[in-house]
Amino acid sequence: MKRIKSITVLQHFLLIMMSIIAIFPLYWMIISSFKNESEIFTSSFIPQAPTWQNYLYAFAEMPIIQMLFNSFVVATLMTILQLATSLLAGYALVRWNFKGKLLIFTLLSLTWLIPFQAVMIPNYVLINQIGLNENPLGIVLPFAASTFAILSIYQSFKSFPTALIDAARLDGESDLGILFRIILPNIRSTVVSLGIILFINAWNEYLWPMLVTKEMENAPIQIGLKSFVNSDVNMWGSLMAATTISCIPILLIYLFLQKHIVDSFVRFGIK
Amino acid sequence: MSEVKRIIVSEQEKKVTEQKSRRAARSLIKWKPYLFLLPAILLLGVWMYKPLLSTFVLAFQKWSMVPGTEPITVGLDNFIRLFQTKDFIHSIENTIFYTIGILPFSIIIPMLLAVATNGLNGRVKNVYRAMFFIPMILAPVTVGAIWRWLFHPANGLVNLTLQKLGITDGNISFFTDPVYAKWLILFMTGWGLIGFSTIIFSAALTNINRDYFEAAALDGATKWKQLLTITIPLLSPTILFMLTMSILFSSQFTFAYIDILTAGGPFGSSTNIYYEMYKYGFNNLNAGLSSAAATLFFIVFAIIAIGLNLLTKKFAFYDN
Incomplete structure (x- = not known):
């Protein structure tokens, strides 16, 4: 009995240490954003005289609202397109046997081997040729189909009972009808979880948006933040305020849908 | 009619x-x-x-991406130039350093943590999982900004604490020091991955049939022996999966931190292969050199991936 207890104490000690390591930087970011100019350079763990000054400065320094809006447009559009293309593709892969299926699976899996850095130059040239630089569409288009999303959707479609699909077909339901009226309502929570992961990834994306947008007014928040970090103004309070603002949407989603998110990351793996 | x-x-x-x-x-x-x-x-x-x-x-052409100009074919020049570039050699060394260095964070520590905390009850487990996961969902820019502040040479919390404890007496400029810079980038990447990997290993562990451990315990097998003879073989698919992920993605994970914190420096001491590709392309406007590096490493990673795939087929032990 005593032995079991000591193991539990050790377990909790390990887990609490890990949790502190995981969330401390976030805590430090938030409290730094509320420290005033004289306190920011001290190691106090709770702001003695909390202030909004840093936030005011951050909003004055960068078009934060505009950039948050850009991020929101880009992430939403990307998520919708990735879900749409993967629902259609996933349906075809589960529903039919056809010539070239193996080839398509191979092509899909091989994209894991292509790092974005290996295709960024031709893509950059193409986006500029078709005039979509400085445009949210230019950020979204190269990521409109995601292998990760297709294979995840395929996995969850595979477990859907074929008897239900056959029954719907006999009732004269079209393929799109089967997909959107029969399958989708039944695996809604899986699709929602996947959508959340895709949204978070899109929100956090930064290399490609950095190449496509040069003007702050067109850039997502990550790009604004990056140039703020690199600008070497010694305004750490405001920088932490801007950083806090940039991850509020993600943290809110996480706060409300935490279990969903963790479960689906475990199920689908990482991008 | x-x-x-x-x-x-x-x-x-x-x-x-x-x-x-x-x-x-x-x-x-x-x-x-x-x-x-x-x-x-x-x-x-x-x-x-x-x-x-x-x-x-x-990869076989010379081009500066200026609209209206055409690439000129130059044969193997780009590849020859690559191996004469000191930063490129640095970047290969560092890519290997990051790839191997990430393994304790993506496999060894998470697996031990998962084993040590196995059998915890549901609700408590969920609270821990929720916290472990936070580094995974934060943007690289966010993480970069916070760490840059924590490790600020004059006023960062780390320097203040080290001095308060009397461990150091001067400020350390972590990100402009050739030794510290790459270790810090490794730790940041590891920090982002460790919680996620622990959760993956925990999930895999809960799927292992408990009867195996009970039978082994009855036979007098120690905890350590159980780990070596039951847990690790049964976790081998997860281990190989995480190994593949670590090797293929560690350079992509470190890319963002390199860009935000050190820009590859000082003196190319923290750069990796993907960051060099980016630099050749968009700082030096040398599309050919960047593409040559990309081509070379596409082949290298493809060979590694095929190898790992074969390894998975051969050694991954499935409990059917």
Whole structure:
């Protein structure tokens, strides 16, 4: 009995240490954003005289609202397109046997081997040729189909009972009808979880948006933040305020849908 | 008479059109899978495979990406230049350093943590999981900004604490020091991955049948022996999966931190292969050199991936 207890104490000690390591930087970011100019350079763990000054400065320094809006447009559009293309593709892969299926699976899996850095130059040239630089569409288009999303959707479609699909077909339901009226309502929570992961990834994306947008007014928040970090103004309070603002949407989603998110990351793996 | 004939003719016509529409339907069915796959395949073709081929071609050309100019074919010049560039050699060394260095964070520590905390009850476990996961969902820029502040040379919390504890007496400029810079980038990447990996290993562990451990315990096997003879073999698919992920993605994970914190420096001491590709392309406007590096490493990673795939098929032990 005593032995079991000591193991539990050790377990909790390990887990609490890990949790502190995981969330401390976030805590430090938030409290730094509320420290005033004289306190920011001290190691106090709770702001003695909390202030909004840093936030005011951050909003004055960068078009934060505009950039948050850009991020929101880009992430939403990307998520919708990735879900749409993967629902259609996933349906075809589960529903039919056809010539070239193996080839398509191979092509899909091989994209894991292509790092974005290996295709960024031709893509950059193409986006500029078709005039979509400085445009949210230019950020979204190269990521409109995601292998990760297709294979995840395929996995969850595979477990859907074929008897239900056959029954719907006999009732004269079209393929799109089967997909959107029969399958989708039944695996809604899986699709929602996947959508959340895709949204978070899109929100956090930064290399490609950095190449496509040069003007702050067109850039997502990550790009604004990056140039703020690199600008070497010694305004750490405001920088932490801007950083806090940039991850509020993600943290809110996480706060409300935490279990969903963790479960689906475990199920689908990482991008 | 003519009435009958007309009926017969119209019946025949009906049959013909029916056949036609049936044939059309059949060919539509034949085309349907491709129709559903078209958007995805088209997009991946235009934004992944076609540019990959362009990169292979650009590897043998010289081009500064200036609109209106044409690439000039230069043969193997880019590859020769690559190996004469000191930063490129640095970047290969560092890529290996990061790839191996990440393994304790993505496999060893998470596996031990998962084993040590196995059998914890549901609700408590969920609270821990929720916290472990936070580094995973934060943007690289966010993480970069926070760490840059924590490790600030003059006023960062780390320097203040080290001095308060009397461990150091001067400020350490972590990100401009050739030794500290790459270790810090490694730790940041590890920090982002460790919680996620622990959760993956925990999930895999809960799927292992508890009877194995009970039987082993009855036979007098120690905890350590159980770990070596039961846990690790049964976790081998997860271990190989995480190994593949670590090798293929560690350079991509570190890319963002390198860009935000050190820009590869000081003196190329923290750069990795993907960051060099980015620098050649968008700082030096040398598309050929960047593409040569991309081509070379595409081949290297492909060989590694095939190797790992074979390894997974051969050694991963599945409990059926």
